[in-house]
Amino acid sequence: MYPRPFHYHRAGSLPEAATMLSQLGDDAKLLAGGQSLIPLMKLRFANPSHLVDLNFVPGTSYINEQNGAVRFGALTRHSEIENSSIGVRFPILHDCAAGIADVQIRNRGTIGGSLAEADPSGDWAAVLLTQKTEIWCLSPRRERSVPLTDFITDAYTTVLEHDELVREISVEVPGKGTGGAYLAFKRSAPVYPTASAAVQITMEGDICKDAHLVLGCVGLVPVRATAAADALRDRRIDDKSVAAAMDAVREAVDPQADMRGSAEYKRTLAAALVKRAIEVAVRRARGERVEVSHIYA
């Protein structure tokens, strides 16, 4: 399959890429890992006249820790995050990176591209919404940081202006006594999940002091289940509070029926994934090392 013809522009730096977008107009798109965009172009769902390729910009792929935050260059590939030592101390990042699609796609796809694409079925947004995440953006006029909570506004839609790009993603490293987990249910590796659940829980003894729960693939944007978090906060994590959180998740999500399942099926699935993710997050909050992987049908 051939995409519609387009003009190719290779950016040498991120400011140059932003300037190119500005000059080329609305019909220009950025090319990062291309693992969402290129299939969309081949199917002619996306038909940009110009592509600005970021892959040759040096210094856009890095993972470093500064002042209690992990910073990811926008073009850091999922596989680089999967294989980085940061995943040992910050396991929810490993859960996400190692679970995206398959080896080949993880070798190409980027964290910045995934967030900027804002695909309702994407993995990173759901995971990073459970964390304190800032998106550093660059346009010819300004540089700004946007909290991830304000960044995605609708399906495939962010606050990015047409000549603005993601430069860096900064995620605060959670302290002691807190743990996170991300689980997705997939019919096979290369497909998008049917539903996914990201959970971050802070424990004090047996009591949950704080909780963040976000569901992926069950709404036009990742669903922040605040009522479910309320059902856990200041309570013991036991069958009763977890059941209340699961009920709140079923209420909060708004899934579309499609070939992956009915809306009711996905609601049930999202609640079940939350239950499992809570179990893992609590064990990690207690300092246990728990390996998880996505669940395949």
Place this chain on the structure above:
Amino acid sequence: MPETIDKVAIQLKVNGKLYSLAVEPRTLLVELLREELNLTGTHVGCDTTYCGACTVLLNGASVKSCTMFAVQADGAEILTVEGLAKDGKLHPIQKAFGDSYGLQCGYCTPGLMLSTFQLVTKNHEPSENEIRKAIAGNTCRCTGYQNIFKAIRLAAQNMKGA
């Protein structure tokens, strides 16, 4: 009158051989390999980033060549199935797939062997789970996975001695 699109000059190494070419931006890497360079061992299966029949190594990392533009391979080194055998001798991975009957129709095999290449060059004793993860992006529709697992285990052993 359709707009003219400028071709882009690129240089890339495929299986050790240097090529200088001018490509249309929308040309996919797999089309360049198959149509321009006549390296038809890399297959097109689903053409939608699913099946992995088009897997090649790009600077040592496996990628789906149907989901990358040829212009993006400028300056890169590509390894395709044609680059595995040396001097008429099968590569240890190819030998393992043959010896283990790790193929039936063979359509997915070039992609599977390159996914195997990425796995076994780093890991000479992959676990069952590591093998499953390594080839999760390669679909075999003859359902021959059991022998493919055997082949990959044997390939890892062969590579240890290599």
